[in-house]
Amino acid sequence: MSKQEKSQLKNNFMGASTKQGHEIAVESRKIVKSLIDHKISNLRPEERSIVERIVHSTADPEYAELIKMSSDFVFKSLESIKNNEDILTDINMVKTGINNYSGEIKCYINHYETKELARKEEITRAAAAIQIAASEGFEGVVVIGNSPTALFEVIKLKKNNQLRAKSVIGVPVGFVAASEAKEALEKTDIPYLITKGPKGGTPVAVAAINSLINKGK
Template sequence: MFMGASTKQGYEIAEKSREIVRSLIADKTKELSNEERSIVERIVHSTADPEYADITKMSKDFVRASRNSIENKKDILTDINMVKTGINKYPGEVNCYIKDERTVTIAKEYNITRAAAAIRVAAENDFEGIAVVGNAPTALLEILNLFNKGKINVSSVIGVPVGFVGAAESKKALEQTEIPYLVTEGPKGGTPVAVAAVNSLINLKKE
């Protein structure tokens, strides 16, 4: 399977699409490593938006830390189930606690969002691995809060929440930490970006 293709015709379409993407963003990705370029290409391909080549930023240790986590089959944590559903062919566990009963209880008790409460549940479950936030800035901020307190162990964070309230600020906060990260600057992001980034990393491991 290549970029979601499973038939000859699908493969040809996917290959043509990737050629177009490469031509559109070649100048913007020439300073990236092959692995980083592959991730950005998949994000642009998934969104049909070349601007992601400008706004996708990765720390220097992001690919190495993420690949090491995947090779060791550590867990992947997502902020919502839609992101979890999009992640495929990962031999490890992919978890989301947004609908967990404990999440609802914590959210009500502390007057926080369910997305933030779900991160607390993950920490209580001794989560260790890659955290992926595609929608909720409050989930990303809670990861940073718990990390600073030594209560959650993240190998890397894909922080691409979308929206005009808190999204850009939460991503800037992630960039200022020591956590290996991938972010999309500004309000853009979302489920397709998060899923594309994770699946690209999983495919890098296979390659």
């Protein structure tokens, strides 16, 4: 193994922690680069790295055309991550996929208070979970990998200065409301990463935040 490979392995390059996992990750990254790098040459290195990791994780090169980041997204996200501020996720699948973060990762979807609030207010549990996080004083990067209603809630609370979201990875998935929620995020002044259209989801969200965490080390 070369010195570079040893160092990459130590840092869990692309999530791999064994020599074999690492070889697969390196070979995959080469293929990803050959497929999409000509399409993302206008992006800065950290931004390219995020898009490459998303395409690696989904094996779907279309994401090179669907991902859009605000110009302050990487800077604001890294600032929060380097300070080990909390990360808030909409669902536990996203939380479970986040690796090697020194700060806390929070998700309130299955909390008792969330279920009660959802029932009382007649909103989704995912939206109620964001309200609970805000009321507990959350501050940091928000990662929405599944629920459009959670993303709408983030936008509303941030606008009312009730949620200290430093940046938002907003990639909810689905044919109903997901595109609209992402378009709404794009129109705010919140530093954002979105996917255009209905596609997105947990692997996209997880790849984006793990790429940033790795960069923040």
